[in-house]
Amino acid sequence: MNRRLDLVEKVIFDGYDFGILLQYVEGANRLFLERDGFYIRRAEHPLHRYWRLPKGKLLDDLDLLFHRLMELTENRFNESWQTFSAKLAAAQRAPDRQAFIWGLTLRIAPLAKGGILLSGDYHPGAVAVSRRMHGIFLGQSKSWRIDASTELVRSNLILELGLSEDQFEILDTVQELLTDGSIVPADEITRINLGGPPQERAAQPGNEDVSTDVYLAAVPSIERTEFTTEQIDQALAGHSLLGHQPAGIRHLLQRTSALLADDMGLGKTRQAIIAAAVRAADRPILVITLSTLIINWQREIQMVYPDAKICQQAFDPASQWIITNYERLGDFVLQAGHFEVMIIDEAHRLKEPTAAWTRHGFDIAAKVPNRYLLTGTPVLNRESELHTLLRLSGHPVGKLSLKEFCEQFAGSQDFRKNLRDAIGDWMLRRRKDVLPGLKGKQRQTLPVELSLEERREYDRIRLEDRPSLARLGSLRQLLEQVKVRVVMELLCELDAEDKVILFCEFKDTVGTLRAQCEHADYGCVTVAGSDSVGKRQKAIDKFQSDPDTRIFAATTSAAGTGNNLTAANYVMFLGLPWTPGLQDQAEDRAYRNGQLRMVVVKIPLVENTIDQMLWQMLLDKRQLASDLIEPDAAANARAELSASL
Known part of the structure; x- marks a missing residue:
């Protein structure tokens, strides 16, 4: 014993x-x-x-x-x-070849020029089969291109691993080559230079069996629909809409696919819901959004159609509305042919063609006849990000390879004008000046000086013998903590009826702000990436409805998109996001339809630090995006932002 x-x-x-x-x-x-x-x-x-x-x-x-x-x-x-x-x-x-195949799923899709594309869960046996069949590994999308039939590949995998038939997803959507035409950032965009010791660059693996090719499903071309303006006006007769919204609904309904790129807060969700319901005529609709916005979408649908049958995160043939998030798109590929309309909210999330959810989004779009794309920020960093959205829509410009697209439309103001002209019928963009009730938005930068101790700590981190990205992250986190004292001083100056959103890039800063606000007896709620969807919504609802809850502190990634925070008339950034689009998205949680006051955005910038380099980089990127989507406002926007420095 x-x-x-x-x-x-x-x-x-x-x-x-x-x-x-x-x-x-x-x-x-x-x-x-x-x-x-x-x-x-x-x-x-x-x-x-x-x-x-x-x-x-x-x-x-x-x-x-x-x-x-x-x-x-x-x-x-x-x-x-x-x-x-x-x-x-x-x-x-005594090997057991089936030891590790539980839950394993492999995906096989045909290629336009013959052969198949194999992807899915990793198993070394699947790699061995692919190599024996002289497959080429596509490093960008973690898949294998094999010059063989679907049946032969599947048979070999079954023989090697003992898989069952139901462990394969066999797609009939043809995958087309999207050549890797990614470009380096334009010279006109400011780079962040930390100085310090040089870092060795990792050597690139020289493997002849690895390719940078990217394949995505072929999507049907955009077509004009049968809807006339009179028919649409008749369908909208029973709806209460703002003056600019019927035109947005017509834009979607008169094309099988289009981009609604209205400025944040103009009601893209409401316009898409009504357009989808009219187009679908009781047939199923798939809504793809961020996981944090699923509840918002359900509420919006029920406000327009109280009796709507809605299902979240699962396929239910009895429901007309299915709402899911990007990470779950793979669960809906095999049911794609069931849907009449596909709404892609925050569609800029599909800018990266190698992401798994982009691949799944294309597989679904290939089977759905009507595809409505929504985003207030179609361009985040460079022109090529529009290419994926154009291809997903079936636009002729999207049919170009990425390399050809970049050669024709990227890299100069003249090229961007050509692109804007080419996509003018596909993209509808309205600014907030269509809302007469809005009082305006004012952006102010505030200079901040480091103390001697803070400067020593800043320089110590900057000169450390670590990779530049690691040092950059540590420096940004340090500057956010410095700005906590600045923001707390600003809060003391506000009136009792003022409410404030405090955006940070780091969760630790949110925790520091919460502790400081509690100590100062400010009513405060917080949202961070680790919070559940229900917890986030409770914080938002409390901030919106409780007059004593005056502070909303959150990370930009967790709360900077999609939420309605119009109770706030101040927005402050302790840390800036990497793109002007994400900054605008965050600001416009307050500056949107329903806001009755002027919104003041305060941006503390620490003197002689990476803060100023990042701010200039945002100005440069904002100019690029303005050339494409708001050309008339481009010069004014740059002048206004530069004047705020």
Whole structure:
């Protein structure tokens, strides 16, 4: 009864990876992680609590691993080198090829010029099959291009891994090549230079089997619909709309795909809901948005159509409205043909063609006849970001390869004018001056001086022997903490009826602000990325409705998009986002329809620091975006922003 337990309970092997089940040993996880190990945490997994380790990584220094394990156990378990190595050898003699295929899903899609594209969950056996079939690994999208038929590839994978038929997603949407035409930032955009010691650049792997090609599903071309202006006006007769909104609804309804790029706060959601309902005529509608905005979308739909059947995050054939977020798009690829209309909210999220949700978005769009794109910031950093949205819509300009697109439309003001002319019928953009009730927005920068101690700390971080991105992040976090004292002084100057949104880039700053506001007896709510959707909504509702809750402190990534915070008439940035579009999105949580007061935006900038470089970079990017989407306001915007420095 006093016999010591074996350290290793069980070992399995599938020909590629080992699975090891052992007693808990404090510190053992670090040893396994150093060898690219993966701990299986999911309770429903057949190998729950096993460590999965690649064969090569485990066997290369097995004796060293064993002795380090034994040091950690302090002789508490019954295990010797002979028993330990014998268990691994026994597993190798009787491999179980299906050991790690539980939950594995692979996706096969046809290519326009023959062959297939293989992607999905990682398994070394799938990599081995792809290599044997002379596949080319597409590093950007983590998929394999294989010159073979779907059936042959699937058969080989089944033979190798013992997969079942239902572990494959077989798509019939043809994938087209999108060449890698990404461009370096224009010279006219300010770069941030920290100085300090030079950092070695990582060497690029020279692998002949790796390609930068990107493939996305072929989407139908944009077509004009049968709707006349008279028919649309008749359909809108029962709706209460602002003066500019019927034109936005007509823009969507008269095309099978279009971009509604109205300034934030002009009601893009309401316009898209009505257009989709008219177009769908009781057929299903898929809404894609940020996870934090799902509740907002449900509320907006119910305000227009109180009896609407709405489902969140799942496919329900009995519901007309299905709302999901970008991360869950893969769950809807096989049901794509079910939908009549696809609404893509915050569509600029699809700017990166190599992202998994972009690939899934294209797979769905290829099957949905009507695709409505919504974003107030179609361009965040450079012209090429529009290419993915144009391609998703089926616009002729989107049919160009990314390389051709960049050659024709990117890099100069004249090229941007050509692009603006080419997409004028596809993109509808209105500014906030269409809302006569808005009192305006005023942006003010405030100079901040570092104390001697703060300057020493700033320079210490700036000159550290660390990669520039790591130093940059630490410097931004330091400057946010410096600005806390500045913002607290500004709060003392406000009137009792004023409400303020405080935007930060770091969660720790939000916590500092909450503590300071509580100490000063200011009613304060906070939102950070780790908060649940329900918790965020409660904070928003309290800020909007409770007169004693005057401060809303949040990270820009968590609360800078989609939410209605019109109770605030001040917005302050302790840290700036990387693009002017994200800055505008954040500011316009307050400056939108329903705002009855002038909105004042205060931006403290610390003298002689990266703050000023980042601000200038935002001015440069704002000019580029203005050339494309607001040419008439471009010169005025730059002059106004420059004057605020």
